[in-house]
Amino acid sequence: MKNMLKGLGAALCVALPFLAQAPADAATPAVAGAADQALVQRGAYLAQLGDCAACHTAPKGKPFAGGLPMNTPMGRIYVTNITPDAQTGIGGYTEADFARALREGVAKDGHNLYPAMPYPSYAKVNDDDVKALYAFFMHGVAPVQQANRESDIKWPLNMRWPLMFWNMAFLQKGAYRDKPGKDVAWNRGAYLVQGLGHCGSCHTPRGVAFQESALDESGSAFLSGALLDGWFASNLTGEHNAGLGRWSDEDLRTFLKTGANRHASAFGAMTSVINNSTQALSDQDIAAMSAYLKSLPPVGGNGAAVYTYDPQATKVSLDRPANDAGARVYTAFCMHCHGVDGRGFAPMLAPLAGNPNVLAKDASSLINVTLNGTGDLVINGVPSPFPMPGFAAVLDDKQIADVLSFVRAGWNNGAPAVGAAEVAKLRQSTQAGR
Structure with missing residues (x-):
């Protein structure tokens, strides 16, 4: 559902180095040494859940070394190196630096990240999962010395300081909190879909400033389908024709695990999501995501009756x-x-x-x-x-x-x-x- 994902619009989401530096932190960057392997392994699983490889690994490139081009209406940007290389990657990041970049879209040196990085979704990731992800990227990923490439966006549209105001307007800080009255599976599914799974980054329509029109099920546009980078990311609500209304829970779980079922097959950016992310998830997490998605009311239909086959x-x-x-x-x-x-x-x-x-x-x-x-x-x-x-x-x-x-x-x-x-x-x- 990611698959996501990709493209930017709106002059507000433009860039210049943000002058304020990241706040001083007493913690030191991760150094080579023995890490808690269970934590690293959990971080590896969470990185798959977040489909980090899909964006941060270029075709025929080294894992997580960046360089993947993303087209935007203003020009092309290139995804960054997130290996633990100290010079060109994130090897100098403390856990606090990492958390800030992940959840607030601000790099260690203080510059704002483009919201092609789905930090409005990652803002919902809890502290334990951030810790595990940090352990993985520092101790489970091979460092690659590969300099980041500047975007092709021309001045003045390449200025980043307006993103500070974009964040003020649209970034909702705070990890996901369980919804009362919902069971454990529903809340786990909501956490995965809204957070690391960042399904809304592709499947939710964008506003005039390229903000997602809704970040959870409280907004009627959430996961109702959206056009992004030449693809229309499908409606994931209970709408009965263009959405998931005719899909059973088993249909949806099968699709997330294999990319195909009796209704449809994955293509475009969703192929990468299946290949790099959802097929590797536990059956319990797949079931939780399905339970949450199947609970969403229908949105975005055209009023047509439920589809019936007539040849x-x-x-x-x-x-x-x-x-x-x-x-x-x-x-x-x-x-x-x-x-x-x-x-x-x-x-x-x-x-x-x-x-x-x-x-x-x-x-x-x-x-x-x-x-x-x-x-x-x-x-x-x-x-x-x-x-x-x-x-x-x-x-x-x-x-x-x-x-x-x-x-x-x-x-x-x-x-x-x-x-x-x-x-x-x-x-x-x-x-x-x-």
Whole structure:
């Protein structure tokens, strides 16, 4: 659900070195030596839960050494080195420095971090978990000497001092507190989803200053789906078509563990979340996250009735594809994987009939994955045998718009059509630099 995640907007979230220094702290930085291995091991688990590797490890790069580019409307930023290297990483951080960066978005030297680092979510992480994470990054990660790269954002938009005011307005400090009247599993799930899991960073809509519109279930927009960096992160509320309303608890637990179930398969940034994070979580934590997510009321629907499968009209189009441009493309390029009936071969090949990503009002994810394909899901070290290929070099904008319109209307999906201009826009933004 992370997967997150990534992109920045709003001129308020811009940068210049913040002049105030981090407060003096009597504690000293971690030094090499014997660490509590149980604590380090717990920190390693929590780092997986937070999916730290997904952002802080560049493709073919060394673990946690940074360098991953993130596109923003103002320019590209590069993720930082969080290995314990003393010169280029965080080896000089005390536990207090680490906690401040993690939960308040302020580095050791006092400069503010971009909220691409999901510190508004990490603010909810409790002290014991911060301690374990610190132990892991200081004693469980190999130091890598790799200098951080400056962003491509031009002055004056690269000034960081406005983030101080952004934090005043939008950062809610304080670790998660159990909600009275809720059981242990619900509260554990809420802590994981809202905190280290930082699901809201991708799945909650953003306001004009790029702040999450809600940080927990008390806000109606929480986890209702959001557009970010060319993908539409799915609705995770109980909405019955585009959300999780038709998913059972077992469906959701299976998805978090394997990235696929009878309704959908992970793609885009969610592939990284499954690969690096949720598949490694304990069954107890997966069950807690599912219990919490399944408790969220429906938000973000379009008022349509609960989806019911109906293949008839679509079957007629596929029997006579010459009469339907979308059906022609589907027959030639899609049908062998997703089937005449649109039900695919779940969980190995995703269904299209009733798939929440197909039913979503925003078609960005469908356009993006059709253009660019998606990376392999790798479960227990085994790559998925049939990843979605990209068709950017094979199909033009109109053909992709036609086939996606066909799919969104087919099998009683009833979702809006896709225009060629939408495809062209995403083609341009996602293919740049390839």
